[in-house]
Amino acid sequence: MSENIIQTANLWKTYKDRAAVRELDLHIKKGDIYGFLGPNGAGKTTTIRMLLGLIKPTKGVIRVFDKDIRKERMDILRRVGSLVEYPSYYGHLNAVENLEVLRRIINVPKSRIDEVLSIVDLTKDAKRAVKGYSLGMKQRLGIASALLGDPELLILDEPTNGLDPAGIQEIRELIKRMPLEHGITVLVSSHLLSEVEQMASRVGIIREGKMVLQDTIASLQSQTGSTIRLMVSAPEQAIKLAREQGQFGQQQGAVLTFPYMDNTAVALLIRRLIEQEHDVYRVEEQRQSLEDLFLRVIGEGASV
Template identity: 55%
Template sequence: MSASPIVETRGLTKTYGGSNRVNQVGLTVEAGQIYGFLGPNGAGKTTTLKMLLGLIKPTAGSIKVFGKDLAKHRPDILNRTGSLIESPSYYGHLTGLENMRVMQRMRNAPARNIDKALQIVRLENQKHKKADQYSLGMKQRLGIAMSLLAFPELLILDEPTNGLDPAGIGEIRELIKSLPDQYGITVLLSSHLLSEIEQIATSVGIISDGRLLYQGTMRSLRASAKASIRFQTADPARAEAVLLERGYLPVAQGNRLTFDYLRDEEVSRINRILVEQDIPVIRIEERKKSLEDIFLDLTGKERSL
């Protein structure tokens, strides 16, 4: 891991028409991470990524990439960065290989990188087909191949699985997961798909309405959400009354009593109390929160991404 983060922003803000599209965002992306930038459509993800590439000028705040100020060292930073923002750009009348050659000249990358990049995204057998004849997934892979041409230290991808079928999503997911270990590439990708971030990212930043609500490792995020325990009984009303008398605070949900978190010995004690009071315990369940549950807890918004 490098001494300084690969990407570091402080107070990053972008204002349009008096409204903050991105509001005081502080991202920290360390070397070797797959950093998932998660949030609903319109949360500010694409605007943030465009600012990281110098495509949009921030209203306020600072951006450092590779420890260098983006405002002062943008050409050098971009030479070490690959990106795919919003959708792939390509010439439909050219083949995949010809499109790669155009990009190779623009990036001043070695010609030998073309075949290597096409092989990584598994397009080597389709490189002589015109890009207009590619499926949506193949076009997305071509865009990623172009972003990999210079074998960058940092790869920024905006919604890389957007619009793909399950097979295409799986292909892109496995491709991205291979990049840090096999090629030493740090990946920063945005997505509104909770399940994808959960399966692919090592670290995550959750953004909503332009504000960064959470940032940390995926492991820490899961650990922050303690499992709830549910007791299903034959007499939930009496069970609740008995437990309230003994200082417990269950939440009644139908024929279940739910506790936010209990240690194993407390689960055993509650079970014993109910049995001693002749209240049959039908089932004890542990319910772990999904990433979507955690997201809804953070944002307080009753909506699925």
């Protein structure tokens, strides 16, 4: 599982005097669901187009399946499925007919159509004209098209963009199944941090064309801190008692706020407060979200 499926080194794409992507080192391992995050205009789609060989980098190296995209593009693309921006389809045709058009081009077995429709849960709607599909169903059909060639790598550019909450959940659950059920590595770009947090195993955050953070979700979650808040009957005496225990917090009215305390320290403080006949009205943990961490990394001025 340590094999790099995608690796870039010092990747640049410049247009006249503007760098859309700069110094980008991207590492995506086999079996990852890799969340590629950044504000709109950060360079996500430009990077994806370079990974697919649709545009040439100004400089730098792109290796996919340990092959140079400049030298072995067609060999690479046979193993890649992609959905960049919005899916294309013939609205008057049904799902099977749309996939049949693509199947003839890429020359895969006809049985593959039923397989991919099952993967994206469109079997029961396979004979309906696509123009009557919801936006979420059209996105799923786009993913089915990307899966038709039985790829090892799936690249999805903003697949939940414009979807309602139900559609977002459908796409999210579909993506989460890819590595587990089909052995497919997934690169999914998004500006929706909450969505990526729920499905990705690793993330990279890009800002103004440059990677500012790349790590596993588990590692990032371990970096998020939390605050313990207590509402008590006698806050002045309670804060002194906490200091005697080695816990230094702040008091605002009846509320005491402490930087992270482990469960043992929280239990000890509450027990001592009760033993000294303090009323403890409320105990809350406020955990810093990944979004807070991301905003701190990329800077408060950016909107992700």
